[in-house]
Amino acid sequence: MKIDGTAFRSLWLDETDRWSLRIIDQTKLPWAVEMPRLTTLDQVAHAISAMLVRGAPLIGATAAYGVAIAMRADPSDAALQQAITTLSATRPTAINLRWALNRMESLLRDHPKVERAEAAYAEAAAICDEDVATNHAIGRHGLGLIRSRASAGRRVNILTHCNAGWIATVDWGTALAPIYLAHDEGIDVHVFVDETRPRNQGASLTAWELGKHGVKHTVIVDNAGGHLMQRGEIDMVIVGTDRVTNAGDVCNKIGTYLKALAARDNGIPFYVALPSSTIDWTISDGLTDIPIEERATTEVTTMTGRALDGSIATIRIVPKDSLVVNPAFDVTPARLVSGLITERGVCAASAAALSQMFPEYGRQNAV
Structure with missing residues (x-):
């Protein structure tokens, strides 16, 4: 995708040093576009944990390059x-993350040590190229859902939560890929962007990248989605996900479950866009089997933005003695999901449908 007319991926090898990795520091968006260079394993690990890079597909791709960087420094077991x-x-x-690391480990474990670095870089590059192709395919399949709502030139209003766009993947995105293709095709598409507290990935990231691509959008507070659905102002919901069980339960950014409940109550389709690498074939119950990341309370107690004088400032918004918890994700049960948009097509959120769509992985999970 493009930033001010220049095409970018979300990560790439440095033009002057093909062993180091460039990323877009998402913690600085939308106030600044910074592209730090990562040269060590610790720098890559920090970029992932501190969310300089984020989004399930991009985390996996970045981790793959982290292994490659480590192998260049020391190819030992x-x-x-x-x-x-x-x-x-x-x-x-x-x-x-686990999917990409398992793939890298399986490749390198029995590889000659003198060839590990080259092999690791080649495999990381392959993961990135596959991610781009996969996300474009997700976009094509999701585009049909948008087209079906765009009869007679009617505007299609889509609600999304968090950021599942090109900066959450290597390129194109998951939930936003169908929207970009619809926009590029000339469909009148408009996106309602949840701010997505506490890190504001919607307000800061989704709004930024949609704006850079020229897609019409409106930022709303997280609690406004249900109200807009009741008023008939939302045609469909499309979100991404960080993990899907073999039975179709969906784990995504905190607040997704509430949007799914509101969509079901108002008869609005709720779709989840994902690559097959996001499916965890080893678990079936999202509520009990998916670990929910608890992040720092400072993400809730403080907020960073541009002050009226133009400076960037971080302020505290919660009383200092108040207790705070910060779960990063919630689980939406499969029964609330209208369909899963994958690189192979749209299927129901069920074990049987997933097994049929991906028989090489899911045959043992069919019910």
Whole structure:
């Protein structure tokens, strides 16, 4: 996708040093576009845990390059295991992280040590290219859902939560990919963007990237979605996800479950866009089996933004003696999901449908 007319991916190898990794620091958006260079395993791990990069597919791709960087420094078995252990601990909920690390470890475990670095970089690049193709396919399948609502030139109003756009993947995005394709096709599409407290990924990231691409959008507070649905101002909801069970339960940014409940009450379709790498085939009950990341309370007690004098400031918004909890995700049961938009098509959120869509993974989970 593009930033002010220049095409970018969310991560790439440095133009002058093909061994180091460039990323877009998402903690600085929308106030500044900074592209730090990562040269060590610890820097990559910090970028993931501190959410300089975020979004399940991008986390996986970044971790793959983290392994490659570690192998360039030390291709030993001990260094490989240390890289896997370090990166695995950065974010517990997004399954793409484990998927990418398992793929890298399986490739490198029996690989000659003198060839590990080159092989690791090649595999990380392959993961990135596959992610771009996968997300574009998700976009094509989701585009049909938007087209079906755009009869007679009617505007299609879509609600999304958090950020599942191109900066949450290597390119295109998951939930936003169908929206970008619809916009580029000339469909009159408009996006209601949940602010997504406490990190404001909607207000800061989704609004930023939609604006850069010229997609019409309106930022709303998290609690406004149900109200707009009641007034008939939302045609569909499309969100991303960090992990999906083999039975179709969906784990996404905190607040997603409430949007799904409101959509069901108002007869509005609620879709989840995801690559198959986000499906955890080993679990079936999202409420009990998915670990929910608890993040720092400072994300809730403070807020960063641009002050009226133009400076960037962080302020406290919660009384200093108040207790705070900060779960980063919630689980939406499969029964509330109208459909899963995958790279192979749209299917029901059920074990049987997922097994049929991905028989090589899910045959044993069909019910």
